[in-house]
């Protein structure tokens with residue numbers, strides 16, 4: 050299988066979708082500039098201005114016009130440069146895209162892919178470092194996808210195109226240069242299905258996007274403490290694949306939810322809430338929750354590092370779960 | 381224009397440029413992180429505009445905000461320290477280059493959401509009007525921001541309520557890689573004010589005195605209760621959008637064509653013609669260089685903010 054970057058995998062996926070003449074791309078600086086993260090680089094030359102449309106800086110109308118356009122049968126794939134700027138279109142996404150199908154009694158589906166970029170960790174300050182995909186994952190009527198690998202990024206993009214619902218597709222900027230195998234023939238990865246990316250017997254780390262890699266790193270560190278961690282990549286944040294999580298917890302009986310977003314602002318809390326209801330019987334102890342510091346992201350480098358979970362923090366928390374309760378109380 | 385004041389305008393422009401050159405260098409050394417948007421080429425806009433304000437008047441800027449902060453009275457040391465993320469920075473190292481705040485100097489922030497500072501400028505003016513004060517708010521933004529809904533909502537409300545605000549659009553012809561003509565149905569930005577019956581003016585943003593004159597008129601109008609003005613400053617950013625930008629979307633010829641209009645070189649020439657001695661200009665340049673070097677040393681030697689600072693600063697006590 051060819052090896053390619055997350056960026057190339059998405060670009061290849063877009064090319065695959067552009068084979069459908071109804072598909073066109075629309076967003077800020079995606080054409081002549083090649084995309085703020087160079088994902089759409091070269092596509093303008095290949096497909097021309099009608100299909101790779103540079104827009105003004107007008108997030109509400111980028112998504113709003115996307116909604117209207119899909120109603121006519123074309124398939125725009127809209128891009129918002131980063132997830133922080135989707136907030137200028139929060140209204141059209143939440144009040145309109147997510148609700149039209151239901152409000153119309155099922156007459157009008159909104160098969161709109163909304164690509165955007167999430168992530169923190171580059172000292173971009175409080176307004177540019179939010180992982181707010183979880184906000185969207187709270188909205189019935191939307192689907193939310195956040196791939197961690199090149200193959201998943203491409204496969205989920207293709208599946209999002211097949212889906213008849215609005216899909217918020219959150220790419221992580223720190224993953225764009227990561228590499229992985231991607232099958233030659235386009236392969237769908239179903240929405241709503243997570244994946245076990247590392248088998249383990251003792252404990253389950255549940256995460257998504259870039260934090261999956263950090264969990265894998267933590268799992269490696271834990272082998273030295275003779276703890277065998279399983280790692281789950283949720284891949285889709287709405288709907289969450291609870292069957293997969295439950296199956297894992299039935300084997301490991303211990304779990305940690307790990308997310309990059311500031312604690313309490315993303316989906317971790319709702320996943321843990323659901324799990325206390327459906328997995329209580331199988332758990333040896335409460336699910337732990339590791340997430341970002343609940344503060345606006347600081348600019349200062351050291352503080353930013355402290356504000357985002359890392360492998361050591363995860364491994365230490367996991368190890369704590371294997372100290373007997375008495376010793377835990379003493380330590 | 382009086383001599384002392386002209387030299388002040390000149391010095392501030394030179395200061396901004398020297399500051400930006402130094403910032404670029406420190407960014408290259410990894411001492412400044414994140415995004416860094418340089419104001420080189422655009423100095424006359426902030427200098428001409430903000431010098432029409434009093435100390436108690438308010439300024440709001442976008443993320444290309446170093447110049448605005450320096451002219452509004454923030455110390456060179458504290459601005460540089462902010463870029464270094466230090467506790468002595470204007471925003472205590474929490475904001476960074478794009479978010480320079482200095483309430484004492486009524487520098488009410490740089491905002492990194494395009495168009496986001498425009499309604500805040502309107503709100504400052506609302507607060508002023510509501511309290512019957514005679515201050516003015518001035519809000520800066522780029523040509524890219526005028527296609528956000530917030531721009532239109534702000535102009536309408538400000539015109540409707542005759543708020544004491546001056547909208548300054550720094551039209552440097554590009555929003556990242558998108559030229560104005562490819563983003564705006566009507567590329568003459570000042571014309572958009574007509575829809576709200578608001579006075580507006582297009583100004584040579586490379587001419588510091590022209591900026592000063594246009595903004596003086598706008599500020600006086602606001603202060604006497606006659607409402608807002610839109611000033612469109614025609615300018616050019618010499619460097620990339622940010623340090624990460626290779627500037628592949630415009631030609632080197634176009635860039636060169638702007639250099640004869642350089643706001644600093646041109647103003648130096650005007651000052652010479654008005655009889656300012658070369659040594660005097662030279663002395664200013666050297667004083668500025670020393671000031672910026674001192675600011676770098678200060679930033680280097682300053683402490684980082686602490687984890688407790690970060691937690692504490694989430695909510696006002």
Ligand SMILES: Cc1ncc(C[n+]2csc(CCOP(=O)(O)OP(=O)(O)O)c2C)c(N)n1
Nearest residue numbers: 134444492493494522523524525554555556
């Ligand atoms: C709401 C929003 N959309 C997109 C961006 C990304 N972005 C940052 S600066 C910029 C270009 C803005 O250009 P302009 O307003 O002309 O200001 P300039 O940088 O030229 O000073 C864009 C698209 C953003 N920060 N905020």
Ligand SMILES: [Mg+2]
Nearest residue numbers: 522523554555
């Ligand atoms: Mg611009």
